Amino acid sequence: MSQSNNVALLKVALVILAIVSIIYGIFYLIFPGTLVALSGGNPVDFAWLRWSGGVIIALGIGVLMVFRKPEKQGIFVFMSALSTLLAGLGLLCSWIMNEYSGSTMFIAVPTILLLVISCLLWWGRQQAKGIL
Numbered sequence: 732m733s734q735s736n737n738v739a740l741l742k743v744a745l746v747i748l749a750i751v752s753i754i755y756g757i758f759y760l761i762f763p764g765t766l767v768a769l770s771g772g773n774p775v776d777f778a779w780l781r782w783s784g785g786v787i788i789a790l791g792i793g794v795l796m797v798f799r800k801p802e803k804q805g806i807f808v809f810m811s812a813l814s815t816l817l818a819g820l821g822l823l824c825s826w827i828m829n830e831y832s833g834s835t836m837f838i839a840v841p842t843i844l845l846l847v848i849s850c851l852l853w854w855g856r857q858q859a860k861g862i863l
Contacts, residue, residue, distance in 0.1 A: 738801060738862060741808065741855030745798040748811060748848050752791030755841070760784025772833030790814075805856070805863030812852035819845030 758766045763780035794811060797804045822842040825831050831838045856863065 738855075738859045740851065741801060741859040742798055744848060744851035744855045745794050745801070745808075745811075747851065748815065749791045749794040749798065751844055751848065752787050752794060756784045756787030756789075756791055758784070759787060767833075770833030770837035772831065772837070801859065802862045805860075808852060808856050808859075808863060812849055812856055815845045815849035815852060819843075819849055 759780045761784070763775075763777040763784070766780070767775060767777075790811070793807065797807050797811075801808070819842055822838055822845065826835075826838045826842060
């Protein structure tokens with residue numbers, strides 16, 4: 732199997748993570764009130780959402796940079812896979828323990844997205860370990 736085939740899955744996972752991160756980040760940073768209103772959840776101080784929006788956008792930009800040149804970026808790929816896993820498990824825990832007051836769709840979608848992206852990153856990381 733060629734090196735480009737070994738990196739293909741990783742690159743797909745990185746693009747998906749970048750898109751999801753930037754979209755969620757923009758909503759958390761610029762439109763936190765809209766996001767809370769759409770979810771139907773309890774009101775929250777927007778500062779709790781805005782700061783995370785900036786971090787999520789930065790993650791998305793970093794992922795795009797790694798996508799362009801994934802060679803020797805194993806630490807970043809590991810961090811991305813671990814962060815999506817932990818965030819997904821955190822949301823799953825909140826969902827199971829009924830700690831979320833909004834529409835189920837607004838916790839189910841990011842939970843599933845994060846866990847699927849994490850699986851893709853771990854799998855892509857394993858396939859591309861020769862260049863990472």
